[in-house]
Amino acid sequence: MSKVRVRFAPSPTGGLHLGGVRTVLYNYLFAKNKGGDFIVRIEDTDQTRFVDGAEQYIFDCLKWCGIEPDESPLHGGNYGPYRQSERKEQGIYQQYADQLIKEGHAYYAFDTPEELEQIRKKIPNFQYNQHYRVAFGLRNSLSLPENEVSNLIEKGTPYVIRINIPKDIIISLKDMIRGEVSFDSWQIDDKVLLKADGMPTYHLAVVVDDYLMKITHAFRGEEWLPSAPVHVLLWKYLFGLDKMPEWAHLPLILGPSGKLSKRDGAKYGFPVFAMNWFDPKTNELTEGFKEKGFLPEAFINLLALLGWNAGTEQELFTKEELIEQFSIDRVHSGGAKFDYEKAKWFNHEWIKKSGTDSYKLQAKAIFEANGITITDDAKFETILSLVADRCTLIPDFYTQAIFFFKTPETLDADAVKPKWTEEKKIFFTEWIDKLQLIGNWELVTLEDNFKELATAKNIKPGELQLPFRIMLVGGKFGPPVFVIAAAIGKEETIKRIKNALQQF
RNA sequence: GCCGCGUUGGUCAAGGGGUUAAGACGCCUCCCUUUCACGGAGGAAUCACGGGUUCGAAUCCCGUACGUGGUACCA
Structure with missing residues (x-):
């Protein structure tokens, strides 16, 4: 049997949405599973719909997803040219x-x-x-x-x-x-x-290009099914039915109310494109999964599972696992409604299972965009891993870890006040003095020191932890308090306690 | 309108003649933690409808409904 060759054939008219990426992905997974080639062919036969930059954008998206074409106008190949407008020039x-x-x-x-x-x-x-x-x-x-x-x-x-x-x-x-x-x-x-x-x-x-490019399996959206008979006839007349690729019409991805449109994104607050797309014709910006804070691993994982499953209980797949396990007969025939909540779950899982390497650059950029300069990369990564369990989207790292870098602007005093007493106030005032004397500012030292004084004052340490947290973090969230105190240092810890004492 | 394709909890879905109809997301309760998460244990919730075939149908057949796509010198 001849080598498997599949193609993704987008027209450069705008952003690449979920359904498009899934089509690419299934093409790619199928080809790689069979040791075949994945080709990208640009179908730019409608000159009135051509949009500047759209072609490059498509390749950028593929790259972000980790999908590398074997042949394309950018990657070359023996069956070029790979743009239909150029092929037309050749008659x-x-x-x-x-x-x-x-x-x-x-x-x-x-x-x-x-x-x-x-x-x-x-x-x-x-x-x-x-x-x-x-x-x-x-x-x-x-x-x-x-x-x-x-x-x-x-x-x-x-x-x-x-x-x-x-x-x-x-x-x-x-x-x-x-x-x-x-x-x-x-x-x-x-x-x-x-x-x-x-x-x-x-x-x-x-038909002509699939023949000339020796395509063996043709995947496309279900919207092409009604015109498939025309293509079959053309194959019969031109090249013979025995040469025709095998067809697979993929089910549609639906939005919350009917078919998924890019409007749904704005309407329901989730991205529909792989990456941000700025349309030069309309000056409209449509949000992408990348910029929203999705990991590419999570993105292809969730897309792969929208219409396909391995038949096992596994839901988290690396690209390699997908390639290995993908099979066309486990692809559904019915359309699937896109569920953003589940999509976020996939990303959350991927953040938890990935190392900081896969998101530290993007996280750092978010901090810097908010005026925080990261000087110590090693420490930054430690902090990221401290809060990773609490982050669903990459921008969450900012809200979950900002207090490591900046004194909280507002304190959730309501969380403290109901149980705030004069004794507790005295405790913290005296504790500041004790903290001043600490030489080795470390987690265990701090915690012991805290408990010692609490015991001496006859207050349960637990009752003091929440106020202390609010002082350092500003709210009821974040990693263990002493971990935070250890990380931000003596001076900053004392400063935050003093500052809070004036507000409680 | 006509034609095609589809239909298992709110969502993704397993199952394809005999199952207590898996699992996941989300939701709720509890445990862990005197924070928020993570983790763990439970819970509510499903075979679109109507006819057949069969001892027996979520599974097979036929209708209906609904959804979705096509019906361009667009892809």
């Missing part, structure tokens, strides 16, 4: 369109978009298909006499090439996820294959 698509015309599987159509628009208005369910192609004044090489057709072409009349869908046949295909799927040809329309500007449409381009 690749035209020749196949011509072949189809010659063999009677396609025809010229001279109707302008405006004319078709008019017809659609008149006939509600109009389709350019076998029922209408020689009626309603449609002008094409099936309805017009031969000499008029050649006349129009000679005069340079713009035309498109449409596929000639045969009558009364059943077109079926085997989908790796859904099994046999079939369509009646009477309801399939004669899709445009080559546009008036000479560019192929997706329909012609996928």
Whole structure:
């Protein structure tokens, strides 16, 4: 059997959303599981929708996810070029369109978009298909006499090439996820294959490029299923069904209310794109998982599990484990609703199981953006690991650890006041004096010292711990108090106690 | 409208003729901790509906409903 080759074929029109990344991921996992190649092909046949920077953005996202293409416009390869606009320049698509015309599987159509628009208005369910192609004044090489057709072409009349869908046949295909799927040809329309500007449409381009690039398995979103019969026909006419890749139409990822849109992100407060995307056309910024504080390991893990599972109870997978265990027949056929709570759980788990290396840079950047300069990296990492259990998203490190670097601005006095007594106040006042005398400022010393004085004052140490915490942290959270005191140092600890005493 | 695809707790899901219908997220209770988490123990909550087939259906078949996609010289 020939080497497995799969492709991800995005069009550079904007951000890469969850569904797109999952499609890439399944492509990639499938290929790597089979020791095959993963190819990225840019489908930029619609020049009106081209967005500057979108292509680079897609590669940036893949890189962040840890998905490295074997072939692409950026990575090179033996089946280039990998941009359809460049392939069009080489006349690749035209020749196949011509072949189809010659063999009677396609025809010229001279109707302008405006004319078709008019017809659609008149006939509600109009389709350019076998029922209408020689009626309603449609002008094409099936309805017009031969000499008029050649006349129009000679005069340079713009035309498109449409596929000639045969009558009364059943077109079926085997989908790796859904099994046999079939369509009646009477309801399939004669899709445009080559546009008036000479560019192929997706329909012609996928088939031709998948053939030329020797793609063995084609994964795409479920939204392509209705046009699959057109592709099957094209394969049959052009290259033979025995050469056709195996298809897999992936289920959709849904949002809280129906299909997932980038609007859902703003509406429900979760990212839908892999990375921040700034659309130069609309000046709109759409938030990404990366910037929201997700670890790439968690991101691909949660996406992989949205529609696939190993059949075991394992939910946390490294990329390597996913590659090893991925199998297409464990992919669901039904759409999955994206659950942000579960997504956060995945990230939380990954933060807990990863070392500080995987998030320290991003965490550091957040501290510095908030005006905190990190001078001691080793200490910074120690602090990060101290609070990691409490962090779901990377920015949480800031809120969970800021008090290590800065005196809290406000103290949650309400947490202390109800049980605050004159005795406790005296305790802390005297403790300051004792602290001044401590030579080796260490966890055990501090804790012993604290308990000693508490016992002497006949107060339970536990009753003093919460006030002490509020003094140092400002609120009811964080690692053990003495760990904090040890970390921030003598001077700062005393300063915070004094400061708090004035407020309680 | 027509066509395609889908439907197991709120969400992700295992199970594919006989199970007390796994597990995870979230929610609730308790334990641990005189903080918050982590960790641990419990709890509430599900086979869309209606017909078949069968001794027996969440599982097979047919309808219906609902969801979702397509119906462009967009991908």
